[in-house]
Amino acid sequence: MRPYVIVWCGLLVIVAAEVAATFAHLATGTQLAVLLALAVLEAGLALLYFMRLRYERPRLFWSLIPALVVVLILMDHFWPDAVRLLRQRLTAP
Amino acid sequence: MGASVMAIEASPYGIPSKKLGMWLFIIADASTFGAMLFAYGYLRVANPNWTRPFALWPTIANGIVMTVVLLTSSLTMVAAVLAAQGGRKTASLRWMGATMLLGVVFAALHLREWLAMIGEGWRLFRNPLGGPVLFGATFFGITGLHLLHVVTGVVVIGVIALGFRRARFDAGHVETTALYWHFVDLVWMFVFPLVYLMNVR
Numbered sequence: 001m002r003p004y005v006i007v008w009c010g011l012l013v014i015v016a017a018e019v020a021a022t023f024a025h026l027a028t029g030t031q032l033a034v035l036l037a038l039a040v041l042e043a044g045l046a047l048l049y050f051m052r053l054r055y056e057r058p059r060l061f062w063s064l065i066p067a068l069v070v071v072l073i074l075m076d077h078f079w080p081d082a083v084r085l086l087r088q089r090l091t092a093p
Numbered sequence: 094m095g096a097s098v099m100a101i102e103a104s105p106y107g108i109p110s111k112k113l114g115m116w117l118f119i120i121a122d123a124s125t126f127g128a129m130l131f132a133y134g135y136l137r138v139a140n141p142n143w144t145r146p147f148a149l150w151p152t153i154a155n156g157i158v159m160t161v162v163l164l165t166s167s168l169t170m171v172a173a174v175l176a177a178q179g180g181r182k183t184a185s186l187r188w189m190g191a192t193m194l195l196g197v198v199f200a201a202l203h204l205r206e207w208l209a210m211i212g213e214g215w216r217l218f219r220n221p222l223g224g225p226v227l228f229g230a231t232f233f234g235i236t237g238l239h240l241l242h243v244v245t246g247v248v249v250i251g252v253i254a255l256g257f258r259r260a261r262f263d264a265g266h267v268e269t270t271a272l273y274w275h276f277v278d279l280v281w282m283f284v285f286p287l288v289y290l291m292n293v294r
Binding site for chain 2: 059089
């Protein structure tokens with residue numbers, strides 16, 4: 001049980017870091033990058049230890065996680081359209 | 094020669110099929126949450142005057158407590174799995190009970206927050222602060238789908254615990270259910286920073 005309690009403590013520290021980063025009033029892009037990096041680290045710890053992917057055969061990891069990562073990367077194709085909407089907004093009268 | 098012989102072939106993944114099925118569900122569900130978070134990001138990029146209504150008190154403080162409660166519930170679920178695998182049935186049932194209790198606390202805190210926001214005039218398509226109306230749609234949509242997963246998880250853990258107590262289910266069922274519960278926790282690890290912290294004024 002001890003390794004899991006250590007991971008749980010680590011997750012709480014990451015949450016504290018996220019809140020601290022939020023109230024450090026960083027630029028929006030920097031804040032997003034920091035929060036996403038911390039969230040990915042948090043999710044990685046949960047996947048490897050709480051969901052015990054670390055103790056499974058590597059084949060399971062390679063069959064599941066890259067597929068999800070590819071799906072999430074493919075969703076990035078829609079950002080240019082969001083930027084287009086931003087650019088075509090009329091200025092307020 | 095009448096007796097049939099059945100060859101037992103080991104899983105290439107080294108896990109029972111029910112656990113593999115849960116993993117496949119988790120990957121599919123992660124894509125669903127991913128799409129919702131991308132849609133939310135899309136709307137934020139397209140709306141430069143996006144509303145950032147949250148302050149440290151009460152919303153973020155409430156969100157921190159909810160996060161700690163959910164992370165702790167994952168730890169109690171790990172304890173339930175380890176106890177079940179070690180043959181300590183009573184301990185496993187107690188840890189599952191603790192997990193359910195923490196899940197109920199999370200849901201209660203969430204509903205209290207929702208009711209406070211609704212009291213302030215927030216709706217799916219109404220923004221009382223005058224900014225983009227889609228804030229409510231994305232906030233209630235994403236957190237509502239997550240809350241549905243939490244409530245479902247509490248019910249499923251209850252059903253599995255009952256079956257485990259009556260020896261209808263084994264430690265493998267407890268472990269498979271735990272995978273789902275940890276996934277619910279994992280989704281919150283993205284919802285809290287992206288939907289709450291990124292909307293602090």
